[in-house]
Amino acid sequence: MSASSDVGYHAQRQARWHYGEAAFWLVVLACGFLFPTRYLIMTDILRLALFAMSLDLILGYAGIVSLGHAAFFGVGAYAAGLLALHGIINEPVLALIAAGLAAMVLGFATSFLVIRGVDLTRLMVTLGIALLLEALAERFSNITGGTDGLQGIEMQPILGEIPFDMFGKAGFFYSLAVLFVLFLLARRIVHSPFGLSLRAIKNNPLRAAAIGIPVNRRLIAIYTLAAFYAGIAGALFTQTTAIASLDVFAFDRSADLMLVLVIGGTGYLYGGLIGAVIFRMLQEVFSTITPQYWQFWIGLVLVVIVLVGRQRLHRWALYVPNLVIKQVAGRKAVVAVPESDA
């Protein structure tokens, strides 16, 4: 077998749907029916998962470290809020796409700044853009409502049929549908030749350029796409909570997002989803123990994760499932995290 067909074979095998994945989504869907009292937090987790998936696209696949991903989340959130508040686009799904596109435009415009320079410059520029937008949102308080945020947003029924209810049931299934559709899209993209070229860029930009991959163009494309995803996540936030305030741009949001992704693992799409679940549960546990100081424990988790080592941690987490799979199926360990340092 020649080398090129070998690569193609592995790429195709990776891209195929596994039973585990179908089971995962069935479990998520089942949660919607099993815990009818917990819609709000579950919607929150879905939103966070979508947001984390967006960061994973640039961090896990393209290796761009961003400290200001909340910028796009915020733009999406405010765009959706303003569209609904002024009745420009009343239908939530259309408004969602419009908000995503708004974030996408910003992503495209700022991608040119981000692809320049090394890690540190990228950190600074992304952080700076998020802070800049926060300052802008505060400055133009006649549009954004300043520190009070946008208030009095009333959402119209989804597709003109399904109204948002106060228990968040419609919001949950709406978010789940959006997440699933965008997941399918992301899955298609990361397994396409385009996605493979991104991994090549992440591993070694110089070599990637040498074999003819247009590095900058690819980075711009994925950054723009990730901005779109983050914008949609932000818009979902506004649509399901009916508020948009300045904290959508906050640094904490970007930092928490990093933690979500690190818990779940970078470089595979389920990382963000699993990370979002674990992160929100951790947060819930910590804030019941110490309501005011949960940040301390979140910080401790970050420090411990880094000191222990992310790869080692994921090996431990997968030890038991792999043991079970080995016993039952008699195969070699099936589940492995394709993790590599960003």
Add this chain to the structure above:
Amino acid sequence: MTSILTNLFDGVAYGMLLFVLACGLAVTLGLMNFVNLAHGAFAMAGGYVCMVLVNRMGWPFFAALPLAFVSAAAIGIALERTLYRHLYTRSHLDQVLFTIGLTFMSVAAVDYIQGSSRVFINLPDALQGQFDLFGVGIGRYRLMIIVICGLLTIGLQMVLAKTRFGSRLRAAVDDPRAASGLGINVPQVFAFTFAFGCGLAGLGGALSAEILGLDPYFPLKFMIYFLIVVTVGGSSSITGPFLASLLLGIGDVAGKYYVPKMGPFVIYTMMIVILIWRPNGLFGRTAAR
């Protein structure tokens, strides 16, 4: 005219303060290529030590300042020996995550111990108020900051340029591998410099309580300022961060005074423009490490 001069004076004081706060970070980034987002936590530690000594235990302000330096340096060296040194070879992502974690912990810990409201350090009467110099209003406290920070800067420059330790440090920043090949104990040089940088940050934190405001969110609020100083100034010399601090200080004060509505907009725009124009910093060398 006089208001311009007063603003310039305030800006210089502010910039010098930023320099003392951030110059430790310049070494961390330049020497070990380590992204330390928790640098502000050391400054906060120094500030709170000074506050406790002056307000609660009745120490004189000028006696508490050296202790702020010493305590921040002690915390710095303890953390460097136990935690930081394991992370020098890791990826930038790991370093960012680790130091964000530390920052969060420090914020919550100080909040827990001292409460979340802003604290003030009781200043001696001699440092309060203003006096007129040729019609320019000069704050006594700010003048003291300029004197202290100016002396520190000159001292640092002398140490770096004239002493044996300074040349070792410069060699290690230039090329750590070649330096260690020449028998320079790079980890030791770094540990010492790291502690000294943390100490300076602690001193800066104590001095800045009056001007920047000291509360548990200090490390998060001013993280961006420290990073701006270092990235804009570059880490190849001490002059780069110094000039960047002055520029940032004057720009921020002027921006807040002349276009108050734009808020912090001015400096962020300035930073982004500078970084696009020269990704390795205004005064950095072109070679990226």
